[in-house]
Amino acid sequence: MYSSRQLAYAPTPYSYVPTSSTINLDEEVKLYATNAERDLYETLAEVYSIILTLDSIEKAYLKDSVTESEYTETCSRLLKQYKSNLADENVLREFGDLENFKREWNLECPRATERIRVGIPATVEQPFHKPVQPGTEAAAASLVVAATENFITLLDAIKIGLVEKDTLHPLLVEIIQAVNKVTDKEFESKGKIIQWLITLNQMRAADKLDEAQAREFQFDMEQAYYGFKATL
Template identity: 40%
Template sequence: MHRNSQEISLFDHSTSSREREILEALGEVYSLIIVLDQVEKAYLKDCLSSEEYTSTVNKLLAQYKTYLADEEVAKEFGGLEQFRAKYQISASNAITRLERGMPVTVEHAIQTKNSSTALSSNGKNISGKAVAEATGNFITVMDALKLNYRTKEKLHPLMSELLLSINRAGSQDFEYRKKLVEWTVKINKMNISQSLEDSDARELLFDLEAAYKNFYTLLE
């Protein structure tokens, strides 16, 4: 028996081109969440190296933020938990990573392959290149706060890069890491339209200055 095949349209004929763009963007966000969850599981099963995992997750997080930087897409998205509930997404590993806003290797200082290292006077392994990068990143974030940078869009990438560069500097314990991670997560949970309160900005600057001084004591 011959059956007529009929193409099924993803959009109603009355859907505007802009509405289609928004829906397509949300579809990409959905796909990113699913892919991120698989990457998280692959890393937990030791199927990915720390380097591969970190690079992939950073790329996925950047794409996720890029789509949601569009105000209309973000409005339709509504929030991670709302989006998750609406589409019944059960990707718990990905949801956690999106809430934290950084790879687990960055959050917990899991070492990746370092560049050339040297020994500090106390015998700890130190990456000279990463020390310079971390120093520059500390100064960059502190200067940004002094210049009244307050939004998630501006501060979160700087904080993430700072943590990553501190990790690259060596495997020694860094007592202010937890505090910097907490600030990075707090900023990541802000809405695009939100800004840090002046009191929070002053507290963050204080913690950064203390962390910067402590970082150098580890190099002595």
């Protein structure tokens, strides 16, 4: 007969009991093994921070805690940073998509989610105030001319086959900003501008509209242009 201390678990041939000689509690645990992995995790952490900050600035704007100019500048910068970080193929592959990323990291950011989906600040999407009236008729006329030129530039781009996302999206942003400076009235197909902004925002920079999309886009923008002119 012999006595032994009873183990708290049933041992197996593969049982392993760590000892102080195998674990150093003072040693820093690294989440990465290479510099590339470190850069990847740091970028994902930056994306996480951008989403949280964007949600906060959206809430602040709705509560009038920030001015429209402060909101527009900050929101625009955050959206650009978000897109720039996800332009890296390795980061995008690890990120997946926004909904998966939110689930994985338990993020509840509905306002940031909507702003990322639209891709432009709320002040650009739809003015919440009546545009500042120009001091002179000449100044008012210059705003109308600028908006008209933006429409023409976009339509010309479509006609010559420039239908890539990275060409059309900036032109659409300029259009909606220009028309909002002229009028806060809804006009025919104005909503189509926002819809196409959202559609293009979901595409990658090098993606382009197919033939059917390009024709529909051209038609919608022509109708928006005529609707805008009818308000003048």
